[in-house]
Amino acid sequence: xxxxxxxxxxxxxxxxxxxxxxxxxxxxxxxxxxxxxxxxxxxxxxxxxxxxxxxxxxxxxxxxxxxxxxxxxxxxxxxxxxxxxxxxxxxxxxxxxxxxxxxxxxxxxxxxxxxxxxxxxxxxxxxxxxxxxxxxxxxxxxxxxxxxxxxxxxxxxxxxxxxxxxxxxxxxxxxxxxxxxxxxxxxxxxxxxxxxxxxxxxxxxxxxxxxxxxxxxxxxxxxxxxxxxxxxxxxxxxxxxxxxxxxxxxxxxxxxxxxxxxxxxxxxxxxxxxxxxxxxxxxxxxxxxxxxxxxxxxxxxxxxxxxxxxxxxxxxxxxxxxxxxxxxxxxxxxxxxxxxxxxxxxxxxxxxxxxxxxxxxxxxxxxxxxxxxxxxxxxxxxxxxxxx
Amino acid sequence: xxxxxxxxxxxxxxxxxxxxxxxxxxxxxxxxxxxxxxxxxxxxxxxxxxxxxxxxxxxxxxxxxxxxxxxxxxxxxxxxxxxxxxxxxxxxxxxxxxxxxxxxxxxxxxxxxxxxxxxxxxxxxxxxxxxxxxxxxxxxxxxxxxxxxxxxxxxxxxxxxxxxxxxxxxxxxxxxxxxxxxxxxxxxxxxxxxxxxxxxxxxxxxxxxxxxxxxxxxxxxxxxxxxxxxxxxxxxxxxxxxxxxxxxxxxxxxxxxxxxxxxxxxxxxxxxxxxxxxxxxxxxxxxxxxxxxxxxxxxxxxxxxxxxxxxxxxxxxxxxxxxxxxxxxxxxxxxxxxxxxxxxxxxxxxxxxxxxxxxxxxxxx
Numbered sequence: 001x002x003x004x005x006x007x008x009x010x011x012x013x014x015x016x017x018x019x020x021x022x023x024x025x026x027x028x029x030x031x032x033x034x035x036x037x038x039x040x041x042x043x044x045x046x047x048x049x050x051x052x053x054x055x056x057x058x059x060x061x062x063x064x065x066x067x068x069x070x071x072x073x074x075x076x077x078x079x080x081x082x083x084x085x086x087x088x089x090x091x092x093x094x095x096x097x098x099x100x101x102x103x104x105x106x107x108x109x110x111x112x113x114x115x116x117x118x119x120x121x122x123x124x125x126x127x128x129x130x131x132x133x134x135x136x137x138x139x140x141x142x143x144x145x146x147x148x149x150x151x152x153x154x155x156x157x158x159x160x161x162x163x164x165x166x167x168x169x170x171x172x173x174x175x176x177x178x179x180x181x182x183x184x185x186x187x188x189x190x191x192x193x194x195x196x197x198x199x200x201x202x203x204x205x206x207x208x209x210x211x212x213x214x215x216x217x218x219x220x221x222x223x224x225x226x227x228x229x230x231x232x233x234x235x236x237x238x239x240x241x242x243x244x245x246x247x248x249x250x251x252x253x254x255x256x257x258x259x260x261x262x263x264x265x266x267x268x269x270x271x272x273x274x275x276x277x278x279x280x281x282x283x284x285x286x287x288x289x290x291x292x293x294x295x296x297x298x299x300x301x302x303x304x305x306x307x308x309x310x311x312x313x314x315x316x317x318x319x320x321x322x323x324x325x326x327x328x329x330x331x332x333x334x335x336x337x338x339x340x341x342x343x344x345x346x347x348x349x350x351x352x353x354x355x356x357x358x359x360x361x362x363x364x365x366x367x368x369x370x371x372x373x374x375x376x377x378x379x380x381x382x383x384x385x386x387x388x
Numbered sequence: 389x390x391x392x393x394x395x396x397x398x399x400x401x402x403x404x405x406x407x408x409x410x411x412x413x414x415x416x417x418x419x420x421x422x423x424x425x426x427x428x429x430x431x432x433x434x435x436x437x438x439x440x441x442x443x444x445x446x447x448x449x450x451x452x453x454x455x456x457x458x459x460x461x462x463x464x465x466x467x468x469x470x471x472x473x474x475x476x477x478x479x480x481x482x483x484x485x486x487x488x489x490x491x492x493x494x495x496x497x498x499x500x501x502x503x504x505x506x507x508x509x510x511x512x513x514x515x516x517x518x519x520x521x522x523x524x525x526x527x528x529x530x531x532x533x534x535x536x537x538x539x540x541x542x543x544x545x546x547x548x549x550x551x552x553x554x555x556x557x558x559x560x561x562x563x564x565x566x567x568x569x570x571x572x573x574x575x576x577x578x579x580x581x582x583x584x585x586x587x588x589x590x591x592x593x594x595x596x597x598x599x600x601x602x603x604x605x606x607x608x609x610x611x612x613x614x615x616x617x618x619x620x621x622x623x624x625x626x627x628x629x630x631x632x633x634x635x636x637x638x639x640x641x642x643x644x645x646x647x648x649x650x651x652x653x654x655x656x657x658x659x660x661x662x663x664x665x666x667x668x669x670x671x672x673x674x675x676x677x678x679x680x681x682x683x684x685x686x687x688x689x690x691x692x693x694x695x696x697x698x699x700x701x702x703x704x705x706x707x708x709x710x711x712x713x714x715x716x717x718x719x720x721x722x723x724x725x726x727x728x729x730x731x732x733x734x735x736x737x738x739x740x741x742x743x744x745x746x747x748x749x750x751x752x753x
């Protein structure tokens with residue numbers, strides 16, 4: 001155990017900080033769930049890509065820097081410290097990208113990864129269906145093979161970023177006689193294809209952060225099949241999934257929020273005796289740091305050739321409930337001012353960020369597998385409790 | 389940056405944990421309850437032969453010269469079986485204080501004799517600290533390290549008077565002690581004494597934090613077994629989501645307490661005096677996990693969980709005690725709160741490790 005950054009890691013941090021200081025746009029960008037904000041965020045992705053900072057863990061041939069996970073954590077710490085914009089292409093770079101690198105053919109990698117890295121193609125995800133939410137194996141949306149094409153019919157729902165995105169990836173039933181997790185395949189579909197209808201769904205904040213997608217005889221080339229036909233479930237559940245889970249919410253995001261929370265507390269609460277708020281602020285700070293420590297531990301294990309342990313199954317519950325507590329505490333500190341939507345730029349930067357974060361935190365325990373499903377997984381697969 | 393244990397450290401933990409599981413069964417613990425002293429002398433000599441007593445003593449003083457991160461997993465393993473004997477306290481808290489005193493050229497004529505006796509397995513030292521009202525297993529100690537004001541005193545058992553205070557946990561043997569703080573038994577005073585008391589508090593809180601993580605794991609294991617075996621409505625009660633979720637919640641808390649405890653062990657190893665933040669975080673997180681484990685694990689045992697017969701009490705009662713000894717959650721949260729409000733507090737994601745090293749970076753950039 002050696003909890004000191006090496007000289008090389010310190011140098012890397014300095015380099016990241018220097019670049020971010022010079023390039024991060026000043027002020028918060030408008031939400032990427034508006035047309036204007038989406039383009040502003042796409043522009044930021046292009047800026048990142050030009051500096052080769054888009055995905056530091058990717059190999060250099062794909063515009064990355066071949067960084068290991070510790071360096072990735074350092075990058076993220078600096079990224080959130082600099083107040084850089086959220087990643088509009090996170091479905092692509094964090095979820096699809098690693099899968100493409102593992103299962104894609106050289107031709108598929110060449111076709112999709114550079115455009116993803118450059119921000120030219122932003123991805124939406126298409127897992128859930130009206131009758132396949134927590135029970136994802138109940139997917140019915142069909143993709144029938146027709147020569148060197150697939151013909152897609154059916155519906156996806158809760159497709160994040162689908163309103164403005166260029167492409168969607170998801171699981172489709174390619175074997176009509178199959179059931180459950182058999183006969184599913186992973187397909188990549190351009191959202192401007194003929195027969196695709198995207199119906200925006202306004203989220204709690206009124207903005208269309210997700211959508212329903214209707215597929216009506218949508219034809220995609222077989223080239224867009226990722227992995228083998230019928231192997232979709234296995235690919236979706238693959239071990240790489242753990243690493244993606246690790247990267248989905250980097251600890252720095254919450255640590256930076258806690259730093260702001262402590263500042264808010266110093267400005268608004270620390271002179272008033274309110275033991276509940278005091279205790280919540282302390283709890284948030286500790287939990288964010290615990291999440292960082294756990295992630296460093298996992299990253300170290302992976303870097304030294306080990307495998308991920310039980311902590312991977314626990315992380316979604318931990319960060320999503322921590323995120324709620326952070327933002328609930330901020331709302332408590334703001335008191336009756338908390339409900340007021342921002343008008344001025346200054347309010348947008350500070351109050352607006354807390355209110356948006358609070359609203360978004362409500363979704364954390366729901367998306368990417370509800371926390372109830374996560375608790376079942378921990379009980380059954382980590383603790384070994386009986387399924388029935 | 390490498391936040392992993394070495395294979396040697398993991399192997400040693402495995403070996404000690406399996407020894408503990410076979411030696412310190414629930415029946416064996418109940419056997420100790422029936423005795424006056426409450427300790428198993430044969431077991432204690434086994435511990436000595438394994439070299440645990442000298443693990444953290446520098447080689448120059450005749451010890452093995454290992455560090456806190458070498459021992460922390462063993463402390464966890466002791467907690468996992470709810471070991472009654474105060475082995476962890478002795479290895480992690482009282483012996484390091486003796487070493488500090490000796491190292492800094494403090495102490496009196498007795499100190500070397502006491503350290504040698506501990507290393508030889510002939511002497512036992514109990515430790516008192518102002519934050520705790522009582523001393524555990526004071527009746528089997530030969531020497532006492534006790535404090536009064538900023539002073540630290542090394543006192544032979546003949547000069548100490550003990551009064552039994554029965555603990556809710558039958559595995560603990562508490563005593564309140566009184567002694568005459570005379571000059572000739574004082575080994576440290578003033579700033580030095582205060583500093584040593586502060587490192588002792590940090591070591592004590594860390595020792596409990598590690599044991600609390602182990603206790604939580606022990607409670608969780610029993611509860612998984614019980615809810616898998618016990619049937620109602622024609623199926624295992626553990627198949628119910630309401631039961632699963634109670635235990636999953638504990639698993640999450642334990643999983644996230646562990647790295648916090650390991651970071652504290654590393655920090656105490658580097659400088660026990662400057663480990664307040666890391667230790668308080670560890671104690672708070674481990675106490676929270678263990679108290680939740682006690683509550684939820686009692687609940688899933690149903691009425692059995694409220695009986696004397698059910699072995700779970702061996703773990704829950706220890707958790708109740710250790711969660712509050714060496715500073716409860718409130719005490720440790722307050723230390724963190726104080727730090728968060730300091731003007732020079734280094735806040736933010738870049739300061740998870742080595743708070744302070746970033747200042748060099750600022751200069752460089």
